[in-house]
Amino acid sequence: MKVHRMTRRTFLKTGGVVVVAMSVGSVRPGRIAAQTTATADRFLGKTVATDAVDGFLAIHSDGTVTLFSGKVDLGTGARAALRQMAAEELDVPLDRIAMIEGDTALTPDQGPTAGSYGVARGGMQIRRAAATARQALLDRAAQRLGRPVSDLGVIDGVVRPMGGGNGVSYADLVGDQRLNLQVNEKVPLKNPAKFRLIGKPAQRNDVPGKVTGRHGFVHDFSVPGMLHGRAIRPPAVGATLLSVDETSIAAVPGVRVVQIGSFLGVCAEREWDAVRAARQLKATWSPGKGLPEHARLYADLRASALVRDETLATRGDVAAAFAAGGRSLSATYEWPSQSHASMGPSCAVADVRPDRATIWTGSQATHRFRMTFARILGLPQNQVRLIYLDGSGCYGMNGHEDAAADAALMSRAVGRPVRVQWSREDEHGWDPKGPPHLLDIRAAVNDQGEVVAWLSEAWLPAPTPNLPNVPLLAPEAAGIAQPMGISTGLIHQNVDPPYQFPNMRAVIHWIRDTPLRTSNLRAPGKVANCFAVESFTDELATLVGADPVEFRLRYLKDPRGIEVIRRAAARFGWAPRPRARAVDSTASILTGRGFAYVHYKHNETYAAVAAEVEVERRSGRIRVTRLACAQDCGLIVNPDCVRGQVEGCLLQAISRTLFEAVTYDRSHVTSVDWATYPVLAFSDVPAMEIDLIDRPVEPPIGVGEAAGTPVPGAITSAVYDATGVRLRSVPFRPERVQAALKG
């Protein structure tokens, strides 16, 4: 065993390259590597400009088309939908479109795949590029055929006179040559009445590989000469590495230790040896900076030093309305820190050379992180290539980028490609977390039972201005410069209610920090804010003796919002009744129903959810037995993929509401596996009825996040309906419910 220990100074001076004497080639190149390299690298040198049609599309002499997408498929079905959108505008068959995703050398920078913008923004860019190409190809065909464009149509990639006669194919018109066209941002898109593919439930082409074990995940990717690496994280947050006892792993063959500042890792030819060595390596660490007491989380949030207050929204005169008297109501809602909890711990392969680096990663933001990796590695950005490969579902920024940084530092240190896969404990313990939320809401009701004032206040960690990325663990431990700060994903949205109360104010108390590193987690902030706003709306409906559905409709003007509410209620079979019933004090299982609504970010998708729950009085266990959801996401590109996303949103939101909370002691996260961080199981799955509203003439407005956001509010209202008890602190684990029932 050879130990390489470097200070940051020598790491930078030597370029991190260490000569090693070990044989290369014992690792079999996987079939994944072969496929990826062969199909993608022939395009190297192409433009990646977002305003060039060639950035997005290549038309080949065999009639096939390659689509280059900066937006990636994180398991959502975007791969099907984006190909449908391109095929629709081009008028080529869907199965002729291949797709390369998230490769910084080959795809345009369309921003990270986040915020439900994959189809809504990325897909629309692709449609405009494809429509621009089609228009130009019609012009070329008109010249070639000697006929006016108005006589021509396109069928299956062949331009033909509509009245009959010889046509010419795209392949003949282009034949692997560049199109050299600027994307026309105002190009007319296809009339929805003529859609052949958009709106159809095209099957996903990745599913057969996924159910037969042939699909290539980043976890399955390998390159010749690759070592398996594992990073060893400190026992306490912020601890520094004092010493390493390499004799502790003398029994594990062929292990190399990489130490750069307080970054510690091991590499080995065989994966199990890397795993064993990482477990067995003895190191001493400083005590670390410590974590605050978990039990004081929300009290600490409320008492935190403020960066600033921000009035998110305001209408009328809230103070005067409260002062005018009438009944008032107030409540506090708590949402815990949660983990992305990916099924597959994060993984990456990095091949870092003195003058360039290639990193294969499941990152949802390869373009954005190229900058970070160039900086970490001290390389020019154009010599750093990040290539997206499917990871395990991430639902926001999980540990994919951190694993990539681990692999990159180790590859640089050992001079060989390195694959890093995190352990379960790493993933749950060290992924950047969705931040905790604390909200106070207060309202006033006049003598007529009308809500006259609403005030929301939220305590949230302030994002760092102009910080595009979450700082990564490996460079931080190694002492390598990177922008430090907080990034969370617009967590303040939907703190203000969607209802038209005459006097309304929503204030964000931006606080400096939270105990754990944060990032965006599915429906960032919106799910927590909607929980509070919708739960409180139910409390107001109860106060004034109104049916919760009818109460919402009183204060809603937006016809699309009204329609999802009516349709969710209809699907559920919601019979109006004015208030929670009297609770049967003898029943062992109590049942109830609840309702909630969101207009996601106040300008995107509409969703309403009705929930039916059973509460087991003795144990405090809540079961969601039935959910009905109506969603309006504008144009539906692929109804089956949209339905799948709604199912996923609903089920993950049940999981987050009933089970999920990150816990920690004074030094580290203690919810580090599926026993300490439980998630929804098969037996917890309710009957689901989903009503999708398609609006072909409207733009698509996103499906990855919205439908889950009303779920927590619907559940807590259903629990109140069943038990007469309000649960205002997520998650609703049995012990908490039991305590609340005992009052």
Place this chain on the structure above:
Amino acid sequence: MIRLTVNGQPREVLADPETPLLYVLRNDLGLTGTKFGCGLGQCGACTVLVGGQAVRSCVLPVQAAAGQAVTTIEGIGSPERPHPLQATFIAEQAAQCGYCTPGIVMAAKAFLDQTPRPTEAQVKQALGGVLCRCGTHDRVIRAVMRAALTTGGR
């Protein structure tokens, strides 16, 4: 040298006998369909059949599988010729990210081999030991029931 029968083929591997079967399948035999999920036997992503029983390959030392028939996700079907159970997963589009899917398919196969005509409640119960984070549960249940109703999952 450890001798295994994997997907009907005799295989020999040179590995530390304590190496979990998972790493041997993925790295020595190139069968990457079986996934590492937790290394703790909690999530089921690594589920394979050993002697017809569903086992967690992340915690099973390879020597414990020596001489036994090991079946992985690759061994029951392919995209071109899927197993009837895989075919119903495709028909129901019962995968999102797909990372947990091979383990779920193998757990469902072991269950249907024992219980070819299950109720939906039995399916939910039987899949109690495998996790999915994307929320494909409803489709998985439909796929397993559909396979059971059409072919008994065989």
